[in-house]
Amino acid sequence: MKTLIKNGRVIDPANKIDAACDVLIEDGVIQEVATNISVTADEIIDATGLLVAPGLVDIHTHMRDPGFEYKEDIISGTRAAAAGGVTSLTCMPNTNPVNDSCAVTQYIINKAKQQGSANIYPIASISKGMKGEILAEMGDLKEAGCVGFSDDGIPVTHGELLRRAFEYADTFSMPIVTHSEDLSITGSGCMHEGDVATELGLQGIPWVAEDAGTAREIMLAEFTGGRLHVCHVSTKGSVDLIRHAKARGVRVSCEATPHHFTLTDEAVRGYNTNAKMSPPLRSQDHVDAVRAGLADGTIDAIATDHAPHHYDEKNVEFPVAMNGIVGLESLLPLSLRLVADGLLGLNSLISLLTVQPATIMGIDRGTLSVGAVADIVLIDLEREWTYTAESLHSKSKNSPFLGWEMKGAAVKTLLAGKVVFER
Structure with a gap:
C-alpha cells in the first residue's frame, strides 16, 4: 500500500x-x-x-502494566501516546512483577505489538526486584528486548552494586538510567524545600538531595567508563554537574520534563496533590537553570515521566499522596511554549523530542530517512x-x-x- x-x-x-x-x-x-x-x-x-515530523520519542514513561492496570495499561497508555504524537516510548520497570525477567519484558513487547498504538521499548531493572541487592540478568534482558537498566524511583544506594551495573551494562552497550537522589538527605520531605513549603507547613526536600545523587552517579560513570542517563533533572546544581561532566568527556546524557521547565513549587499551593512529584517542582531559579540547560544543549531530551495514578491515590493528604502526573498528551503543547518564548528554535525542539532521545536509548526511530x-x-x-x-x-x-x-x-x-x- x-x-x-x-x-x-x-x-x-x-x-x-x-x-x-x-x-x-x-x-x-x-x-x-x-x-x-x-x-x-x-x-x-x-x-x-x-x-510533518518524525513520531515523537518519549524515553521515560510508566505504563503500569503488568500489575497496576487500574491506573493505566499498555492499550490505554499507547492510545494516550498516539494522541500526543508519541509513536515510540520506553517504560520503566516498576510493575508488578518488576520487569527483571525475560517473561515480563516479552509480555510488554508482545502486548504492545498486538494491541498497542505505539512502539514500546522496556527498560529493565538494575537489580532483581528493584531491591538494590543482586544485579538482574542484563545479557538475557537485552536479548529479550530491553534498551536500558534502571531501578527507577528507587536509587541504588549500594555503591559497589551500581559500579558493577555500569561495568556489566557497558559490555552490552546499554545505559544505566538513574533517578538521582540521596534519600538520606530527602528524609520525609514531600515537596521542594523553600518559602512555599514553609508557608504550607510541609516537610521540604532540599536541592542538595538531587545534586548529591547526580554527583555520585557521574563519578561512577567516569570511573567505570560506563554510560549514564540522568532522568528528570530539576536543579541548577544537577544541570551544572552534567554540563561540566560532558566537557571532560564523561559519557552522560540527561532529560528534562515539561512540568519541571514550566511550573514552580507555587503550583503546590492549596495542597494540590496533582503537583506532587519526584523530583519535586522547584523554585524559579532552578526552573530557569533547566531552561538554560535545554537552550545550550546540556539537556539532551525532553521526556514526560508519564506517571498515572488513580484518583483515590491523589485525593488524600499531601504528604501521603502518590508522586507523579500524566504527561503524554501535554508533552507537545507545553514543549512548544519553549519555541514561543524564544528559548529554542522549532528544529531544536523537534530534535529534543525525536532523534536525540532515540539515539540515547539506541532506538531505531525518530527520523524520516528513506528506508526508515x-x-x-x-x-x-x-x-x-x-x-x-x-x-x-x-x-x-x-x-x-x-x-x-x-x-x-x-x-x-x-x-x-x-x-x-x-x-
Whole structure:
C-alpha cells in the first residue's frame, strides 16, 4: 500500500530537512522525501498548513502494566501516546512483577505489538526486584528486548552494586538510567524545600538531595567508563554537574520534563496533590537553570515521566499522596511554549523530542530517512484547545495542567504508515 503525505512543512533534524516536502510511504516504510512527488497512491494525506515530523520519542514513561492496570495499561497508555504524537516510548520497570525477567519484558513487547498504538521499548531493572541487592540478568534482558537498566524511583544506594551495573551494562552497550537522589538527605520531605513549603507547613526536600545523587552517579560513570542517563533533572546544581561532566568527556546524557521547565513549587499551593512529584517542582531559579540547560544543549531530551495514578491515590493528604502526573498528551503543547518564548528554535525542539532521545536509548526511530519505518506525526502549530480530564485518553487524570489553554496539537499520528490517531 502506498500513502502520500503532501503539502506539509517537513522537519527532520536527523537529516537536516526543514522544507515544504511530500513524504511517500509504501508498506509502512518511507520511500521518498522530496518536493512535488508525483505518484499514484492508495491514500493521499493533505498536510497543508501542518508540520510533518518524525513520531515523537518519549524515553521515560510508566505504563503500569503488568500489575497496576487500574491506573493505566499498555492499550490505554499507547492510545494516550498516539494522541500526543508519541509513536515510540520506553517504560520503566516498576510493575508488578518488576520487569527483571525475560517473561515480563516479552509480555510488554508482545502486548504492545498486538494491541498497542505505539512502539514500546522496556527498560529493565538494575537489580532483581528493584531491591538494590543482586544485579538482574542484563545479557538475557537485552536479548529479550530491553534498551536500558534502571531501578527507577528507587536509587541504588549500594555503591559497589551500581559500579558493577555500569561495568556489566557497558559490555552490552546499554545505559544505566538513574533517578538521582540521596534519600538520606530527602528524609520525609514531600515537596521542594523553600518559602512555599514553609508557608504550607510541609516537610521540604532540599536541592542538595538531587545534586548529591547526580554527583555520585557521574563519578561512577567516569570511573567505570560506563554510560549514564540522568532522568528528570530539576536543579541548577544537577544541570551544572552534567554540563561540566560532558566537557571532560564523561559519557552522560540527561532529560528534562515539561512540568519541571514550566511550573514552580507555587503550583503546590492549596495542597494540590496533582503537583506532587519526584523530583519535586522547584523554585524559579532552578526552573530557569533547566531552561538554560535545554537552550545550550546540556539537556539532551525532553521526556514526560508519564506517571498515572488513580484518583483515590491523589485525593488524600499531601504528604501521603502518590508522586507523579500524566504527561503524554501535554508533552507537545507545553514543549512548544519553549519555541514561543524564544528559548529554542522549532528544529531544536523537534530534535529534543525525536532523534536525540532515540539515539540515547539506541532506538531505531525518530527520523524520516528513506528506508526508515514510517512513524510520523502531523502537527497543527496553531491549534488551540483546552486540556481537560474528559479529553485525556489515559485512564488516569492526575495533572496540574487540567483546565490550561494549550496551543499546538498532534492532528494525525501514523505508526508504520497506519493512522493510529486522528484529532
